[in-house]
Amino acid sequence: MSNRALIDDLVRVCGPGGVRHRLADLMVFEADGSVDGAVKTTLPQAVVLPTSTEQVAGVVKIARKHGVPVVARGAGTGLSGGAVAINSGVIISLTRMNHVLEVNLLERTALVEPGVVNLDLSTHVKHQHLFFAPDPSSQKASTIGGNIAENAGGPHCLKYGVTTNHILGVEVVLPSGDIAWFDSNQAGYGGLDLTAAIVGSEGMFGIVTKALVKLTPIPQSISVILAAFASMDDAAMAVTEIIASGTMPASLEIMDQLSIEAVEAAYHAGYPTDAAAVLLVEVDGHPLEVAEISADVEALCRRIGTVQYRQSYDPVEQAALWMGRKMSLAAMGRLAPNYYLQDAVVPRSKLVQTLDEVDRLGRASGLPVANVFHAGDGNLHPLILFDRREKGAVERVLELNHDLVVACVELGGTLSGEHGIGSEKRDHMPLIYTESDLRAMAGLKRSFDPDDFFNPGKVLPAGLMCGELKDLHMQRMAQKHGIVAF
Amino acid sequence: MATINLVEELQKPVPFSGPDMPDDELLRACVHCGMCLPSCPTYRETGDEASSPRGRLWMMSAVADGKLSLLDPDFDEQMYQCLNCRACEAVCPSGVQYGPLVEASRAQLEQHRPRPWWQQLLRQSVMSWPFDDVRRMRTGARGLRLYQQSGLSRLLQRTGVLKLMRLENLERMLPPIEESPLAPGKDTWVPKAKLANAHVFNGCVMSSVFPDVNRATGRVLAHNGYATDVPVGQGCCGAIYSHTGMLDDARVLARKNIEAFERAGDGAIVVNAAGCGSALKEYDHLLKDDPRYADRAKAFTARVLDVNELLDQQPLIPPTHAINARVTLQEPCHLVHAQRISAQPRSLLRQVPGLELVEMQESSLCCGSAGIYNITRPKMADALGDRKARNAMATGAEAVVTSNPGCQMQLRTSLIRNGSEQPVEHIVSILDEAYGGRTATGWAIDHQ
Numbered sequence: 001m002s003n004r005a006l007i008d009d010l011v012r013v014c015g016p017g018g019v020r021h022r023l024a025d026l027m028v029f030e031a032d033g034s035v036d037g038a039v040k041t042t043l044p045q046a047v048v049l050p051t052s053t054e055q056v057a058g059v060v061k062i063a064r065k066h067g068v069p070v071v072a073r074g075a076g077t078g079l080s081g082g083a084v085a086i087n088s089g090v091i092i093s094l095t096r097m098n099h100v101l102e103v104n105l106l107e108r109t110a111l112v113e114p115g116v117v118n119l120d121l122s123t124h125v126k127h128q129h130l131f132f133a134p135d136p137s138s139q140k141a142s143t144i145g146g147n148i149a150e151n152a153g154g155p156h157c158l159k160y161g162v163t164t165n166h167i168l169g170v171e172v173v174l175p176s177g178d179i180a181w182f183d184s185n186q187a188g189y190g191g192l193d194l195t196a197a198i199v200g201s202e203g204m205f206g207i208v209t210k211a212l213v214k215l216t217p218i219p220q221s222i223s224v225i226l227a228a229f230a231s232m233d234d235a236a237m238a239v240t241e242i243i244a245s246g247t248m249p250a251s252l253e254i255m256d257q258l259s260i261e262a263v264e265a266a267y268h269a270g271y272p273t274d275a276a277a278v279l280l281v282e283v284d285g286h287p288l289e290v291a292e293i294s295a296d297v298e299a300l301c302r303r304i305g306t307v308q309y310r311q312s313y314d315p316v317e318q319a320a321l322w323m324g325r326k327m328s329l330a331a332m333g334r335l336a337p338n339y340y341l342q343d344a345v346v347p348r349s350k351l352v353q354t355l356d357e358v359d360r361l362g363r364a365s366g367l368p369v370a371n372v373f374h375a376g377d378g379n380l381h382p383l384i385l386f387d388r389r390e391k392g393a394v395e396r397v398l399e400l401n402h403d404l405v406v407a408c409v410e411l412g413g414t415l416s417g418e419h420g421i422g423s424e425k426r427d428h429m430p431l432i433y434t435e436s437d438l439r440a441m442a443g444l445k446r447s448f449d450p451d452d453f454f455n456p457g458k459v460l461p462a463g464l465m466c467g468e469l470k471d472l473h474m475q476r477m478a479q480k481h482g483i484v485a486f
Numbered sequence: 487m488a489t490i491n492l493v494e495e496l497q498k499p500v501p502f503s504g505p506d507m508p509d510d511e512l513l514r515a516c517v518h519c520g521m522c523l524p525s526c527p528t529y530r531e532t533g534d535e536a537s538s539p540r541g542r543l544w545m546m547s548a549v550a551d552g553k554l555s556l557l558d559p560d561f562d563e564q565m566y567q568c569l570n571c572r573a574c575e576a577v578c579p580s581g582v583q584y585g586p587l588v589e590a591s592r593a594q595l596e597q598h599r600p601r602p603w604w605q606q607l608l609r610q611s612v613m614s615w616p617f618d619d620v621r622r623m624r625t626g627a628r629g630l631r632l633y634q635q636s637g638l639s640r641l642l643q644r645t646g647v648l649k650l651m652r653l654e655n656l657e658r659m660l661p662p663i664e665e666s667p668l669a670p671g672k673d674t675w676v677p678k679a680k681l682a683n684a685h686v687f688n689g690c691v692m693s694s695v696f697p698d699v700n701r702a703t704g705r706v707l708a709h710n711g712y713a714t715d716v717p718v719g720q721g722c723c724g725a726i727y728s729h730t731g732m733l734d735d736a737r738v739l740a741r742k743n744i745e746a747f748e749r750a751g752d753g754a755i756v757v758n759a760a761g762c763g764s765a766l767k768e769y770d771h772l773l774k775d776d777p778r779y780a781d782r783a784k785a786f787t788a789r790v791l792d793v794n795e796l797l798d799q800q801p802l803i804p805p806t807h808a809i810n811a812r813v814t815l816q817e818p819c820h821l822v823h824a825q826r827i828s829a830q831p832r833s834l835l836r837q838v839p840g841l842e843l844v845e846m847q848e849s850s851l852c853c854g855s856a857g858i859y860n861i862t863r864p865k866m867a868d869a870l871g872d873r874k875a876r877n878a879m880a881t882g883a884e885a886v887v888t889s890n891p892g893c894q895m896q897l898r899t900s901l902i903r904n905g906s907e908q909p910v911e912h913i914v915s916i917l918d919e920a921y922g923g924r925t926a927t928g929w930a931i932d933h934q
Contacts (some may be wrong), residue, residue, distance in 0.1 A: 023554065024536065028535045028545065033519045093533070138520070141521050141525060180714070389514070
């Protein structure tokens, strides 16, 4: 059937204002937040902007009738090529479904549409002293639907958990076009927890059209601590010991010297530029508890030999201390025009060893690597700095990325902490999963979507791989590890 | 064969070419992270990424790369659907300079896509004629003032003649013109104890429709130690041209203003219209390729200060009159985003005894005025105006404070349309009142 017939059918469901099909309007959906060259995308045949669950279901049925795949998309801030089309088809942009439908103060929950922006939800319930805890760095722009698809994390997930810990139920449109409600909230619920399957499924199982989310009370007291260390070893040691001592800060973040330099050059955040690493600790909760934990952290940092220690209860000063961390990616512009943000996770006990390895690989490739990361849960974010105008720069970056991933995996880590697999890390999956692991995942995918109709070509490498990138990855994996695609 | 070549040739995307092309370096700075999306008023309204800064930059790159034609109607639509409010610039982690890029893209459209004759005529009559020589606008304002005071305005509104002539949008935007227009070169305000010189940028709309605010600016500056004048020879800032892709026309006006303020001697160039201030601060960019004016433009730009910025450099001389009222602040895009001035107006308002500032939601989201946008695209402008009015009304404030004439008119219209009687005041008018207004002592006017 022709594209024209597809468009006509879609217009019947979403109205002329809810369907985009001309070149200029479509090409803007080729982009997400992933770096140029890391993800291959194609122009979708159409983009729809539905306003209701029924419209989403209608679109799915039409796409099925025309035999074209469907990709769900929020704000398109993802870093792994999850919400872009790689096999053409229809992109369902959920940004017009952006209403907070209900806030239940007694249950401390909110029923929201998927297009609600993460931070907007927290702002919405702020005067009720509540917030939505998952706080990815993209929270000003990224949507709850996207957070669910990627199982997003953030600095405060150390204490509060990632997105999956905050989703109580979801309404989904299934690949059949049927609408289902999965609930893990009912008391005595005895069935299969399909909400847990949906969160983090990257739009491959169903399209979330409503979500019942948990709201968290805003802590009564917050203390922010900055501890500078003369070596990365000391900073990492402090993190390990803080966790080992049994206390649970809300976040534990480390920045290395290169990042400190960039931040100081750009924002004068007041970080000591002669330190090898800065540890940012946030402690929150009841005032007595916060005071006690802060004292413990201080004693511990001093014993290890912190070279500078600051603590603040003042919101303005806290914002200043956090600013350097929050703006660190932006500040990288001071060092190089482009960066590639890596997302590997390693066991906390291997932090120092991993950072040494990152440093060694970076030096070998000739590309500078800065480190800003969620130390508390071992989620590394090495930033590979480069200038994409230099010939072959992107290829070198992808190669270094591959080596970093392999190194992290060898140290007992995994591919992704919070950015998802998408198409970017899909071909690395065989590095950490065995063939039977992957077959089990593919089996779950098939039971939701037997025709591979929702977001095809993402996450699972089996049988769907194509393109040069895959060849590059696969060649290197075959060379180094003897891994062959199956 | 020849025919096929011709067809192919015709189908080839038209690329950027000629003067004022979007700077490739600036364009490549965008890493399409998407952090700009929620800051964009048109994206907030439509939810469509084509209507977002990232989407528009992606289209510009596509034209630069030969993947999209400059003459594609959807490209044209997006370049002009943008309000050029610059909110995206303020939140961009990569520091993309969106304003110069969209202005260059519009300049490309104006060069390569001829407008139909009637649009050209309209542009000549509505834009060029009054803005090229501000005296024409001030004469017009005198006529309007007469029209309002004589009661003709009310008569025409009642009889529905305006609706018939499709002028009701334009007419309801106009506030009552309080004073006679302010011509440059006449008034000066002398402080008791002089701190420095200040030269007021008179503006076209400010000097015609809001001359009372310009006079209040002179008084407030004098109260704070500035010997203030309105230098002769100055004209329109040219923003109306640079925002619509007519950069050469903007350059003519820029050179004229640079000369006028060079003649005026040392001291800050003070602007009370955020849109003009932002344009004046970009003369260095506008004239960077003009060998005769590039350096002079830099020196000029370095002297320009928004009135909020200048007054908040040190604590105000304490105002003498309490204003017991709750007000809310609407931040003009060209103040908060283009000039990054946000703390200063709040700090100034806090120094007025009795005044309480209540913040509205989305205070820095565009109100829909955006130069002539509310005339060329009333639908989107009204949607944004209604959104702003709802946010302002929700505060329960007795007045809305801003510092840009376009916002002032748009807000007034939107509030009336939404059934609110909240007056809209320029921040300088509030400060002036706090110093006793027109009857205050502490300054003197010398008429030359």
